[in-house]
Amino acid sequence: MARTFDQWAEAGRAEAMEDGHRDVVYQVVEKMDIGPGERILDLGCGNGWATRLLARQAPDVEVVGIDISPRMIARARARHDPRLGARYEVAAFESLPFPDEYFHRVFSMESIYYAVDLERALGEIHRVLVPGGVAEVIIDFYLESPGTEVWGEVVGVPMHYLSEAEWRRAFEAVGFHPVTTRRIVDRRGPGDPASFTPTPWCPDWETWVSIHQCGSLWIHAVKPA
Numbered sequence: 001m002a003r004t005f006d007q008w009a010e011a012g013r014a015e016a017m018e019d020g021h022r023d024v025v026y027q028v029v030e031k032m033d034i035g036p037g038e039r040i041l042d043l044g045c046g047n048g049w050a051t052r053l054l055a056r057q058a059p060d061v062e063v064v065g066i067d068i069s070p071r072m073i074a075r076a077r078a079r080h081d082p083r084l085g086a087r088y089e090v091a092a093f094e095s096l097p098f099p100d101e102y103f104h105r106v107f108s109m110e111s112i113y114y115a116v117d118l119e120r121a122l123g124e125i126h127r128v129l130v131p132g133g134v135a136e137v138i139i140d141f142y143l144e145s146p147g148t149e150v151w152g153e154v155v156g157v158p159m160h161y162l163s164e165a166e167w168r169r170a171f172e173a174v175g176f177h178p179v180t181t182r183r184i185v186d187r188r189g190p191g192d193p194a195s196f197t198p199t200p201w202c203p204d205w206e207t208w209v210s211i212h213q214c215g216s217l218w219i220h221a222v223k224p225a
């Protein structure tokens with residue numbers, strides 16, 4: 001897993017993801033209403049762009065971005081803004097190097113379905129959250145967005161392809177309640193068909209429009225107080 005994402009980092013894909021994920025993340029972060037002094041964990045932070053966005057939301061916010069790829073973390077550290085309360089660590093979802101009940105929120109964009117052991121990863125998210133803390137997890141790869149199914153073969157690492165209801169049940173199974181889901185559509189639209197470039201992830205314009213219209217799945221999971 002680390003090797004695959006190290007290669008992505010070397011190929012500049014962290015910055016491509018930053019551009020692709022920006023609008024959906026802005027919409028979610030706006031609704032999070034982050035307060036001063038909150039501690040937030042960004043799971044699968046890539047080059048740390050969302051870690052820094054979260055840290056800019058209020059005074060004295062402490063955000064830690066973790067990623068299994070040392071090259072992604074190197075990129076995150078290289079882009080660090082020392083005025084922000086952000087830092088970046090190499091770590092795996094399944095073994096978070098933080099004490100119990102440390103974070104007020106866990107945030108994650110387009111990462112959690114890569115967990116090798118999903119139940120353990122969700123259990124770790126639950127463990128590090130304070131009672132009453134919230135996990136905000138966003139994914140584009142889910143069953144009701146059929147255009148994404150091919151990603152499971154293209155990426156070359158095991159990925160969890162679950163339905164919206166299965167994601168809710170997975171979070172509930174480790175103790176989250178309530179767990180709600182909604183779709184977030186990129187406000188920039190699908191773009192211009194003339195400038196669409198086919199890739200193994202998205203071979204044609206119709207598939208791209210379908211992925212865009214299905215939107216990102218936002219899972220909002222509360223650890224009971």
Ligand SMILES: C[S@@+](CC[C@H](N)C(=O)[O-])C[C@H]1O[C@@H](n2cnc3c(N)ncnc32)[C@H](O)[C@@H]1O
Nearest residue numbers: 005017044045046067068069092093109111114
């Ligand atoms: C699709 S990228 C998303 C990056 C970033 N959140 C963004 O939106 O730009 C997924 C990230 O999750 C990381 N990742 C995958 N599996 C992981 C695991 N088990 N533990 C920690 N990080 C993992 C990868 O290294 C990669 O940087």
